[in-house]
Amino acid sequence: MNSGRYNRQNILKGFGPSAQQQLTNAKVLVIGAGGLGIPVLTYLNAMGIGTLGIVEQDSVSESNLHRQVIYTESDIGRPKIEAIQEKLMAQNSQTKFVSYDTFLVKENALKIIADYDLVVDASDNFPTRYLVNDACVILNKPFVYGALHGFEGQISVFNYMGGPTYRCLFPEMPKADEVPNCNEHGVLGILPGIIGNLQALETIKVIANIGEVLSGKLLIFSALEQSYQKIKFKVNTKNLLITELLNTYEWQDPCEVVPSISANKIQKLITAKAQIIDLRTNEEYSDFHLAESVHIPLNVIEANLQKIDFSVPVYLLCQSGKRSEMALKKLQKKYPMTSLYSISGGLNQYLATCS
Template identity: 40%
Template sequence: MNGGGLSREELIRYGRHVSIPEVGMEGQRRLRASSVLIVGAGGLGSPAALYLAAAGVGRLGLVDHDRVELSNLQRQVLYDTDSVGTPKLASARTRLAGLNPDVAVETFEAHLDSGNAFEILEGWDFVIDGSDNFPTRYLVNDACVMLGTPFAYGAILRFEGQASVFAAPDGPCYRCLFRDPPPPDLVPNCAEAGVLGVLPGIVGSIQANEAIKWLAGIGKPLAGRLLLIDALRMEFRSLDIAPDPECVVCGAEPSVTELIDYERFCGETAGEMATGGEGEAEDGAGTEDTGDTMEDVDIDVHELKRRIDAGERFQLIDVREDYEWAICNLEGAGARLVPLATLPAAVESFDAAEPLIIHCRSGPRGDRAVEYLRAVGFDHAVNLAGGILAWAEEIDPAMPQY
């Protein structure tokens, strides 16, 4: 051995890392001594696994239980056409070994649940959540908080994605941002709404980048920040996230002190993504409106403006999240914030005698909310087409956009 503990072959293989002053030989040695577990070997897990293996992370774990399907190949770059029908983990192991035989790849062909989560997640230096459903996402968060293991969060839907690092020391966890899982069937998944094939490559690479920085001890992590990515507009925005002192998992007096199987809250179909996929943008946050809505379910922003100016009585419900409300809102028009996940608990406070106008950022969450509200008896609930983005673009250009 030479080169400060790196072999000649390693110096050649990782030369472009070693030549970076911030990484150098010490950073590369740290990567070699580190371990990362990836939950979900799908759209997000694929690029993350490839780049972490290429970077020389010494021990890499993959959790998945699916087989490769033809529809995966549009975005899950870890696999090829010959892999269709085979277990994902078998194909992934072969591909990663071919990329870098010095990386020890461990596979867990299992559905992550409260019974095995600690056993699988314990002992890793960093976790990447490439999950594709809310039950797994909340389970990963809770387990990582309890184990003291930081993890990179990623989510995608249509053209938009999110990324952050949670459960870092003194940083927020996923529940500080999204306290409760959404109700069953309120959130569209990638199978229903679609996803631009390159988007998971962008978000998964960001997750791998965060893992490498953390393990090498360089740079500023995404902990305490939520990165919002709009691939259609090619815009990036970073929002600060503070730890919630009343968080049910990482707060001063946590009420969740053991792992929970969240299928009973979220429903088995609440998202295509988790152990096996790509992670949908939270509650469909920031997705583009396709305009594919039922007749008489939408109104446009000009009609809303007319109703406001005319002094008509109606209830204006904003189903976005707290952090989105803080950026811009229609509070001056009487809007009330009811995040989508809390909608079923809030319906009893709605006045059935007054019209309900629902809005989100750009439309899809509003569509889901209206579908739910009409199913429980609010027949005159309508969605604001284009959401608050349309309001900012067509009615109030001074309103901040995100």
């Protein structure tokens, strides 16, 4: 341990060399190297966590840069796992890094998590959160949770010293069409930094055994009001009895082939006067839409099938491509002989290629 490097922590009353040594000995796994994962990894690395595991299989895109501040324009197109490890190693060469160029899935979760003392969930979707929770319960590992919604963020610590789990707060995973995500509803660039730093703080508190850990408490931060509130919740002992992973950690079968076309083909569809169905909400449609599209929000599509001509190809469009896939599956059951296509990447990808 480099005592000079961590001198300001070593002289801190209530922390000191013993707590610093606990950081050095610790092995922390961070799921995701995006908006939340970057501040988590940056500060844990700077503060002296001995081993950092990183699970990530995405690549850097231009739309990441406003909130994933460790990446630069020259990183666009690079694997995030490669880019972030390079930058973290330059920040602290004493840290041991273990990279997992993969997404966390049922088949690898227990094997990966087993090697670590604590898990930080910096993912952006419900299937991963439930998978992390259940794996941590089985392996008896605490995990630090963070999530974003609009201008708000949430933080808590689950499965800590027999405390509540994620399922004690959110018993069942919602369906894919019941929840928003930042691809469709946006995120203020600075908010992941605030929430990610709070996750890093809880991680340090757990490892160094200092302060009051957010176990059994959900901290909610409002960016617009610059306010915090805590909601207490209790452990449900049945959620501590999980002994094996389930088969419900996917919103869709990853092997399922969804007929699709790339968003960069939209201009050709417009020129050819193809039938484009815009599935977004009224608010999203009012903000921006293609003049050539027919607007039918996903939640009312089955009541408005008369607006679609199923005798010709149908191209389904949303903000990021998720809702168009869901609509395609619904329509396939009713019109199996129709040529149905989901526009992958949606308007986000189309606008990115046009800019």
